Amino acid sequence: xxxxxxxxxxxxxxxxxxxxxxxxxxxxxxRLTGGVISFAGLVLGIDxxxxxxxxxxxxxxxxxxxxxxxxxxxxxxxxxISLFILLAGAVLLPMVYxxxxxKSKGYYANLLIVQGAMAGAVCAAxxxxxxxxxxxMLLPVFFMLGLWGGESRIPATIKITIxxxxxxxxxxxxxxYTGVSYHAQFGxxxxxxxxxxxLQMAGPVAVLAFFGFMIAFAIKIPLFPFxxxxxxxxxxxxxxxxxxxxxxxxxxxxxxxxxxxVPIFDGEFARYALLLAYSGVIGMMYCGITAIAQKDFxxxxxxxxxxxxxxxxxxxxxxxxxxxTGSVFQIVAHATSTGVLFLFAGILEDRVKTRKIADLGxxxxxxxxxxxxxxxxxxxSVGLPGxxxxxxxxxxxxxxxxxxxxxxxxxxxxxxxxxxxxxxxxQRVFFxxxxxxxxxxxxxxxxxxxxxxxxxxxxxxxxxxxxxxxxKIEPAAQLHLAAADAGKTIxxxxxxxxxxxxxxxxxxx
Amino acid sequence: MTNDFxxxxxxxxxxxxxxxxxxxxxxxxxxxEQASMASMGxxxxxxxxxxxxxxxxxxxxxxTVFNGMLVISNFTKVAGLIILACGFFxxxxxxxxxxxxxxxxxxxxxxxxxxxCGMLLLTMSQELIxxxxxxxxMSLAIYILVxxxxxxxxxxxxxxxxxxxxxxxxxxxxxxTALVYGGVGSTKFALIGQAVAANGFFTNPALVCGAxxxxxxxxxxxxxxxxxxxxxxxxxxxAAPVTGYMATGLKTAVFAVFANFLVVDETxxxxxxxxxxxxxxxxxxxGNLIAIGQTSLKRMLAASGIVHTGYLLIALVAVxxxxxxxxxxxxxxxxxxxxxxxxxxxLSYLGGANEKRQTFDDFKGLxxxxxxxxxxxxxxxxxxxxxxxxxxxxxxxxxxxxxISAGQVALAVxxxxxxxxxxxxxxxxxxxxxxxxxVEGFEDTADFKFAPAxxxxxxxxxFAISLYPIAV
Numbered sequence: 003x004x005x006x007x008x009x010x011x012x013x014x015x016x017x018x019x020x021x022x023x024x025x026x027x028x029x030x031x032x033r034l035t036g037g038v039i040s041f042a043g044l045v046l047g048i049d050x051x052x053x054x055x056x057x058x059x060x061x062x063x064x065x066x067x068x069x070x071x072x073x074x075x076x077x078x079x080x081x082x083i084s085l086f087i088l089l090a091g092a093v094l095l096p097m098v099y100x101x102x103x104x105k106s107k108g109y110y111a112n113l114l115i116v117q118g119a120m121a122g123a124v125c126a127a128x129x130x131x132x133x134x135x136x137x138x139m140l141l142p143v144f145f146m147l148g149l150w151g152g153e154s155r156i157p158a159t160i161k162i163t164i165x166x167x168x169x170x171x172x173x174x175x176x177x178x179y180t181g182v183s184y185h186a187q188f189g190x191x192x193x194x195x196x197x198x199x200x201l202q203m204a205g206p207v208a209v210l211a212f213f214g215f216m217i218a219f220a221i222k223i224p225l226f227p228f229x230x231x232x233x234x235x236x237x238x239x240x241x242x243x244x245x246x247x248x249x250x251x252x253x254x255x256x257x258x259x260x261x262x263x264v265p266i267f268d269g270e271f272a273r274y275a276l277l278l279a280y281s282g283v284i285g286m287m288y289c290g291i292t293a294i295a296q297k298d299f300x301x302x303x304x305x306x307x308x309x310x311x312x313x314x315x316x317x318x319x320x321x322x323x324x325x326x327t328g329s330v331f332q333i334v335a336h337a338t339s340t341g342v343l344f345l346f347a348g349i350l351e352d353r354v355k356t357r358k359i360a361d362l363g364x365x366x367x368x369x370x371x372x373x374x375x376x377x378x379x380x381x382x383s384v385g386l387p388g389x390x391x392x393x394x395x396x397x398x399x400x401x402x403x404x405x406x407x408x409x410x411x412x413x414x415x416x417x418x419x420x421x422x423x424x425x426x427x428x429q430r431v432f433f434x435x436x437x438x439x440x441x442x443x444x445x446x447x448x449x450x451x452x453x454x455x456x457x458x459x460x461x462x463x464x465x466x467x468x469x470x471x472x473x474k475i476e477p478a479a480q481l482h483l484a485a486a487d488a489g490k491t492i493x494x495x496x497x498x499x500x501x502x503x504x505x506x507x508x509x510x511x
Numbered sequence: 512m513t514n515d516f517x518x519x520x521x522x523x524x525x526x527x528x529x530x531x532x533x534x535x536x537x538x539x540x541x542x543x544e545q546a547s548m549a550s551m552g553x554x555x556x557x558x559x560x561x562x563x564x565x566x567x568x569x570x571x572x573x574x575t576v577f578n579g580m581l582v583i584s585n586f587t588k589v590a591g592l593i594i595l596a597c598g599f600f601x602x603x604x605x606x607x608x609x610x611x612x613x614x615x616x617x618x619x620x621x622x623x624x625x626x627x628c629g630m631l632l633l634t635m636s637q638e639l640i641x642x643x644x645x646x647x648x649m650s651l652a653i654y655i656l657v658x659x660x661x662x663x664x665x666x667x668x669x670x671x672x673x674x675x676x677x678x679x680x681x682x683x684x685x686x687x688t689a690l691v692y693g694g695v696g697s698t699k700f701a702l703i704g705q706a707v708a709a710n711g712f713f714t715n716p717a718l719v720c721g722a723x724x725x726x727x728x729x730x731x732x733x734x735x736x737x738x739x740x741x742x743x744x745x746x747x748x749x750a751a752p753v754t755g756y757m758a759t760g761l762k763t764a765v766f767a768v769f770a771n772f773l774v775v776d777e778t779x780x781x782x783x784x785x786x787x788x789x790x791x792x793x794x795x796x797x798g799n800l801i802a803i804g805q806t807s808l809k810r811m812l813a814a815s816g817i818v819h820t821g822y823l824l825i826a827l828v829a830v831x832x833x834x835x836x837x838x839x840x841x842x843x844x845x846x847x848x849x850x851x852x853x854x855x856x857x858l859s860y861l862g863g864a865n866e867k868r869q870t871f872d873d874f875k876g877l878x879x880x881x882x883x884x885x886x887x888x889x890x891x892x893x894x895x896x897x898x899x900x901x902x903x904x905x906x907x908x909x910x911x912x913x914x915i916s917a918g919q920v921a922l923a924v925x926x927x928x929x930x931x932x933x934x935x936x937x938x939x940x941x942x943x944x945x946x947x948x949x950v951e952g953f954e955d956t957a958d959f960k961f962a963p964a965x966x967x968x969x970x971x972x973x974f975a976i977s978l979y980p981i982a983v
Binding site for chain 2: 023068069070071072074130133134137138141145148149155156159160163164167168171172174175178179181182185207210
């Protein structure tokens with residue numbers, strides 16, 4: 003049982019979700035099943051966390067041949083980077099079943115499937131397997147958005163689906179190209195991610211393959227200028243879907259950059275790192291400034307999420323240990339804080355039946371617990387010292403300054419912009435005069451409060467004592483950067499017209 | 512000798528079965544339901560025999576029996592399996608289809624079996640005259656099947672178009688055969704190959720012309736650009752099960768003989784690949800552009816059939832004549848056939864009397880009323896679009912891999928772009944089925960057994976095939 007713990011984490015929810023879809027089970031049973039299965043996932047996740055050794059290489063490895071003629075295996079394994087994204091999913095998803103009690107069967111079933119598929123994408127150690135899960139995790143989102151979304155859900159659904167599939171098909175091309183190159187260089191077929199790092203990629207086709215991967219992930223993250231699907235999808239989606247999209251699925255995009263692009267396309271990555279870093283910074287500032295102007299709080303959170311994803315992606319593009327570690331840490335921090343904020347937004351919307359900031363006011367007077375929890379999650383999201391958000395953003399900005407001073411300075415403004423839109427929104431919604439829509443706003447119930455409490459405590463704990471997390475991340479981060487061979491990468495980047503001129507690429511601690 | 516005989520058994524069973532079906536059709540007592548079941552029996556038996564043959568690895572050139580005109584290899588055996596399965600599922604969905612459409616007579620199933628004979632022969636043919644004969648056996652039966660509904664103007668239009676153009680294609684094939692014979696002195700693929708290897712391909716104008724004409728005939732039958740225009744009207748005019756049969760069985764047979772002919776000699780193949788390269792790109796994009804504009808489901812599927820022809824041409828471009836196994840082509844044909852047959856099986860019982868539900872809008876809200884049927888259609892569409900973990904995805908994976916391995920990176924890129932475009936019209940039906948309120952109750956689609964069972968089996972096949980690994 004234990005050697006297949008990752009498979010269990012992947013397929014338990016998927017099978018449960020499919021069974022629910024195929025049988026005429028009622029809502030109650032569906033929610034109960036969903037809750038129990040995702041709670042089982044949480045228990046397994048915590049178990050994995052404590053059994054995980056602080057080392058670089060993959061652990062909990064499983065390997066079964068699937069298509070021997072092409073070297074495609076069902077191989078799984080996690081390292082310090084995937085561990086935290088896996089855990090973020092395991093910790094956050096059970097909350098949905100506790101908070102949303104009246105949804106239909108398909109809603110819960112799709113949530114289960116997406117949970118399993120996301121775990122699969124994170125654990126996959128074979129590129130084809132990764133691609134399969136990557137595509138499968140889109141399908142439940144497609145159905146949830148289209149079936150239970152807001153008024154203009156269909157255009158939003160089409161937009162996100164076509165966008166994402168276009169990206170992933172380009173990635174498929176990249177995957178196959180790397181596989182074929184591996185065959186050409188080593189004489190045997192393989193799509194194993196770890197083996198791929200030995201590959202020597204060069205030439206124009208390698209650049210194309212690199213952009214095939216990068217565009218797919220840039221769409222998923224989303225990175226400027228591929229973010230245009232995000233506001234519509236996040237706003238129209240039902241709360242749980244927005245939550246899944248922002249808290250975990252977007253992170254898988256960043257994770258995939260760390261896992262697939264940095265080690266395999268080290269040369270190309272170094273060449274275009276500055277371009278990518280600028281796109282992260284621009285996206286961060288642009289989405290942040292747009293967030294200030296939003297009149298709809300869910301849309302504002304959507305832009306805020308996009309803005310933070312820009313920072314997280316920036317951490318990966320800086321190619322040094324501080325920034326990368328910060329990125330992975332920030333992935334968890336952002337998953338908890340923004341995820342929780344979207345859940346709060348869902349609760350708010352359920353109770354006041356509006357998403358307009360202007361219609362709300364004075365909620366803090368009648369709902370102090372809600373206001374307190376909201377404030378903590380919000381402050382973590384803007385990166386207040388003492389919360390989880392600070393550690394990650396600090397490390398990323400530190401790394402960014404080492405990489406390129408201008409980028410670092412621009413990245414620093416994220417804190418200011420974040421404060422602008424968040425605090426202003428908080429002031430208008432929670433303080434000021436009570437508006438008709440928010441009159442008699444009910445505070446969190448005991449169940450809701452207890453559901454949020456562990457995550458709120460986690461936010462504070464991670465901010466005050468980040469060491470247990472950082473020491474699990476660092477070995478893997480170091481290994482990933484070491485795969486990008488230091489001397490060669492810098493030489494390549496400098497010789498081939500370095501977009502990174504004048505910056506330092508640091509691959510050792 | 513007994514082995515040889517066993518390898519021909521599927522063909523014999525289908526042929527005898529076709530004649531028997533024709534004979535029993537003379538009796539009034541035999542209902543069309545019984546004929547359909549008899550046809551399923553024939554195809555089922557032939558399929559099982561073929562399956563038992565496929566497990567062995569014998570390659571039989573029938574030198575003594577047929578003077579080398581027929582060759583049985585693993586490639587033809589698997590192609591035969593796909594064809595027989597297509598015939599089986601077509602009979603199965605026709606059983607339900609003709610409960611709501613009453614232009615059927617018992618001869619219908621005999622024609623399905625006859626055309627399957629032609630297809631099976633076509634896969635094995637290694638000689639141009641037998642290619643022509645088996646192509647005509649297949650086509651004649653298909654012409655009648657397309658125009659079976661004599662009262663229907665659209666069916667009449669379809670058969671007229673198909674017959675006229677098909678006759679031209681047949682004429683091209685004969686002309687090409689004559690020229691090749693004039694240039695080489697033989698119509699056998701093996702001897703043509705030897706002659707080309709000895710004297711070169713482009714030095715012999717009669718051979719070049721002849722091969723070009725033969726290529727035109729094949730491209731017409733598989734509906735590749737620029738011979739694709741007939742497909743839309745013909746597929747639209749034919750009955751749903753027949754359309755499914757044409758789109759799958761016929762395409763499998765013609766692609767099999769196409770591949771067999773193409774790998775006759777490396778210089779000849781290399782010469783044609785340059786043109787097939789552009790043809791496959793144009794086929795994919797023209798098909799996509801036609802499909803995007805359609806409002807009728809059958810017309811969209813016809814156009815998407817053109818796109819899939821384009822993907823198969825990619826696979827053809829990437830084959831090598833030294834180690835030709837054709838496994839990628841067959842895998843894709845199998846995956847595509849399962850999806851297409853599945854959708855047409857579903858349309859057979861969801862279409863209603865006289866195929867009254869035709870457009871995307873007619874299927875709005877299907878998921879609310881018939882959730883399992885809608886899920887099945889969605890799975891078939893996702894398979895055709897190439898979304899994992901379906902068979903269509905694996906097929907696409909193999910095709911793109913073989914294209915990049917053969918150095919055709921540009922072709923792979925165009926293939927991927929084309930599948931991005933095709934997402935739009937596949938998703939459109941899923942969106943209509945799932946995200947809109949039901950406009951009607953689909954009450955008339957409730958009491959069928961065969962076509963829904965067929966749909967269910969094919970859904971299982973979509974996932975089963977995706978798990979089956981092949982050697983590339």
